[in-house]
Each structure stands twice: as structure tokens, then as C-alpha cells.
Amino acid sequence: MNNVFLILFIIVIFFLFIEITLRYKKLIYMPLKFKIRYCFFLLGKKALTESYVICQRVHRCGFKNIHDLMQHYSKVTNLSINQIYKKFIPNKVYSDYYSGAHGLLNETFDAELGYKAIPNQKLQTVNIDEYGLRQTINVENISRKKEKKIIFLGGSIMFGIGSTGDEKTIPSCVSRYLNNNKNTKFYYKCYNYAYLGDDSFKEAIKLAKNKDKPDIIISLGAYNDIINKIWNKQDDKINHLWGQKKSYNSPLYNFLKQFLIFRAIKRFFLAYKNYDLVNDSLPVQSCEENNTYPLY
Amino acid sequence: MLIFLKKLFFAFKESLNSHPEIYPIQTFDRLSYYIKDTNLEKAVDDYLNNYKIINKIAIKNNAKYFNFLQPTSFGKNKQLSSFYLASNSHLKRIKTKDGITQADVIFNFFSMLYTKIKHYKNIINLQSIFDQIEGEIYIDHVHFSDKGNNIIAKAISEKILEDENE
Numbered sequence: 303m304n305n306v307f308l309i310l311f312i313i314v315i316f317f318l319f320i321e322i323t324l325r326y327k328k329l330i331y332m333p334l335k336f337k338i339r340y341c342f343f344l345l346g347k348k349a350l351t352e353s354y355v356i357c358q359r360v361h362r363c364g365f366k367n368i369h370d371l372m373q374h375y376s377k378v379t380n381l382s383i384n385q386i387y388k389k390f391i392p393n394k395v396y397s398d399y400y401s402g403a404h405g406l407l408n409e410t411f412d413a414e415l416g417y418k419a420i421p422n423q424k425l426q427t428v429n430i431d432e433y434g435l436r437q438t439i440n441v442e443n444i445s446r447k448k449e450k451k452i453i454f455l456g457g458s459i460m461f462g463i464g465s466t467g468d469e470k471t472i473p474s475c476v477s478r479y480l481n482n483n484k485n486t487k488f489y490y491k492c493y494n495y496a497y498l499g500d501d502s503f504k505e506a507i508k509l510a511k512n513k514d515k516p517d518i519i520i521s522l523g524a525y526n527d528i529i530n531k532i533w534n535k536q537d538d539k540i541n542h543l544w545g546q547k548k549s550y551n552s553p554l555y556n557f558l559k560q561f562l563i564f565r566a567i568k569r570f571f572l573a574y575k576n577y578d579l580v581n582d583s584l585p586v587q588s589c590e591e592n593n594t595y596p597l598y
Numbered sequence: 599m600l601i602f603l604k605k606l607f608f609a610f611k612e613s614l615n616s617h618p619e620i621y622p623i624q625t626f627d628r629l630s631y632y633i634k635d636t637n638l639e640k641a642v643d644d645y646l647n648n649y650k651i652i653n654k655i656a657i658k659n660n661a662k663y664f665n666f667l668q669p670t671s672f673g674k675n676k677q678l679s680s681f682y683l684a685s686n687s688h689l690k691r692i693k694t695k696d697g698i699t700q701a702d703v704i705f706n707f708f709s710m711l712y713t714k715i716k717h718y719k720n721i722i723n724l725q726s727i728f729d730q731i732e733g734e735i736y737i738d739h740v741h742f743s744d745k746g747n748n749i750i751a752k753a754i755s756e757k758i759l760e761d762e763n764e
Contacts, residue, residue, distance in 0.1 A: 328616040361617040363738060364684025374681065378734045378743035452758075455652075459668055459750075464741035475751030480758060487762065502648035509655050519656050519663040520754055522724075525670060525740060527645045528707040531637075532700065570613035577605045 324562035329353050331360045331368045346398040355404050379466050389427050402428030405463045405498045429468050436461055436494045439469040441481040447489035455505040455521040460496035501526040642710045665721045685739040
């Protein structure tokens, strides 16, 4: 009997060891406090999502560590490395919190539009207004010109993923460009209706549902149109929208899902089954300085 | 036997991979389901149909509509830095049963779109807008930094002002 308990004890310890190793590896690029908390199931769900997204970005961009990624952000934004860290790394480990960086916001599901931002959010890099739109910093109408309303449609680029604040998004920049031009006859007020993953079909729905009458409509995109078709099995438009709703999972499934060891087992079978669909000979490239290649 | 071992090794490697390059692996069946060359044409047509719908709504509201095609790092005109190449490399890892990679699909979609939009006055192609810009613009394989946003905003503003002066 004692031997049975001993064997069970060894199995549990082995299981925990593998689980902790997988957890440590998953957040490998994050600061130690994030990794430790995650290893012992103490990291908030949202802090985990943000940390994982950052790790994925380091990995996918071919960088060696988080500092290289932050240095790249610093280089492309002209902000100091300290400012970049403050904006793009979640600063709260304990609470369930989204920073807004990399498009991580509190969302709600809309039957027609899919996921959309919950109104009135003030996050590290993003502010969402009372209508659920990303805030646009409009220049004031000092000369009391006749107002024209511009609606901006699009996906994450128009929404402003990659911008370091609301004042740096495309609609805010357009407001500055147009209204600081003394030769314009009108005052242009800009509204950012774009949201993450929106394609041209969602843009059309948003516009059709919109009650305010715009004078100018600007849309920027096309990438999401093909990406949504690739990943969402978009055979028809209805399927495309409804396909995004989360399906119901049993409590047991949800409990087991949090253990990485079960996910690893699931991925083993999926990878074995789909071996033919992977270009295994092409590893993810590392990012080396002073080296240029044409992609096509 | 060798293939079985190769598959087994690959599956083991992927099961322990914290950042699966073949991401997300669950969508394999979906990927091969949709992507065929013929459907790319449908994807382009869908895009242009949606453009027409938005245009109709704009006309009904007496509004002006400008559609800008976003620049992608799949451009032909610029020598891409190692950052672009590295950040796009994962798109080349997944292929369909026909041997087409995700990067090929995106590239073919945009190529087809560029040829078809020539007849549309209000679709503006921004593909080459970053060609003459020095330094990095992108923060990943698709999103721009503040610098990129500023350049795009300038192009949009110029188009609006041009229209105002007409």
C-alpha cells in the first residue's frame, strides 16, 4: 500500500515538475517576478495574456530578449527606453489588469460586430470613450469654422496598435494636419470607429448602423480581409461573424485547460496529424543587425 | 519508418514548444479548407463589393468616401531589413496541402487587388508610401510605429485637402 502511495507521489511530483518547467518556458522573456508567479498559479489572467503576447512578439520578431524588443520600439518611436518600458510592459502583477498595449483591452461581444471594447477605459497607452471608440485628440475649433465630421474605419492599424498614445493615432494626426492648415475652409472633427481585426465587411456594417451623418469616410485596410478569411473559415458573411463567438466549455475542460501539460499532449497529437502542413525546413529567422534581404 | 520517426520527433518538439511557430496549430484544417487559388479571386471580389456597399452608403448620406489600401512589408521595391524578414518568417511556416504558404496567399491577394483597383477612382494604394523613408517603420510584421502613422495621416490629409480644393 505504501508503495502505491510512493508511486503516486512520484508521479504527482514529476507532473508538477513538467508543469512548472513548461510555465517557466512560456514566459521565458518576462521579468522573474512574472515567471515565478505564473509557475505557482499566482499570475492574474489578464497579466498572463499580456505577458504571453509580449513573449510571442519577442519570439516572432526574432529578438533574443525583451530588452531587444523594447529597444526596437524605442528606435521606431523616438521615445526613450524607460518611456517604452512604462508604456509596453504591464506594471501590475497582482490585479487582473490590461495595459492596453498590443491591443489588449476589456471587451464585450456584440452579435453583429463580434468583439468590441467596453466603454470608458483608461489604460497605459489607450483610452476608450463613452461610446466604446478609441479616443481621438482633436484640435480645438478656435476660429469657429464650419464643422465637417470624418469617420475613420479600419482594423488595428487605424485603431492605433503600435502608436504610443491616443495623440499619435492616424485620426489624431489627421486632425492636427487638417486643422493646423490655415488654408482650409472647414474645421474637421475626427472619430476613430476602427477596431482590432475589422475587415471591409465589418466596416460596412458599422457604417450602416451609424446614426450620425458623416461628411467624409476614410477606411484603411485590406490585410484583415484576407487574414480573416484564412483563419475564420469565412465561407459566407454570416459564418464569419458568428464564428467568432466563444463556444461553451465544460467546467472540467476549463479546469484542465489551465495545465500546460495537457495542452502539450493535445499539441503533440495535432502536430503529428498535421506534419505535412508545416514547412519544418524553415525555422523562424533571428533578427540580426546590418543585414538586408528581399522577402520577395 | 523514417517518416514515422520524423513525425514523432516533430510532434514531440512542437508539444514542448512554448511559442509554436505554426501558430495556432488548431486551425490547420480551417486553413487548408479555405485557401485555394480560385478563392483568392473571391476574396478580392468580396473586398471590392464591400467597397461598393460603403460607397453607396456614403452617396446616400451625401458624404465623400476614400478607401486607402494599407502598405504591407510584402513590397517589391524596398530591400527589407533583417527585422522585416524575421518578423515575417512565421508566415512562411504554414502551408496548405497545395504547398502554398500563408505569406504566398497574402502576397497573391494583394497582387490581385492592385491590378483590380485601377478602375476605382477612390481606392488609393499606399503600398509604396514607405519606400523612400529611411529607418524602421514597423513594430512587427504588419503594424506601424508613430512614424508610420504620421506618414499615412499626411497622405490621408493631402487627399482630403485635394478634394476640398476641387
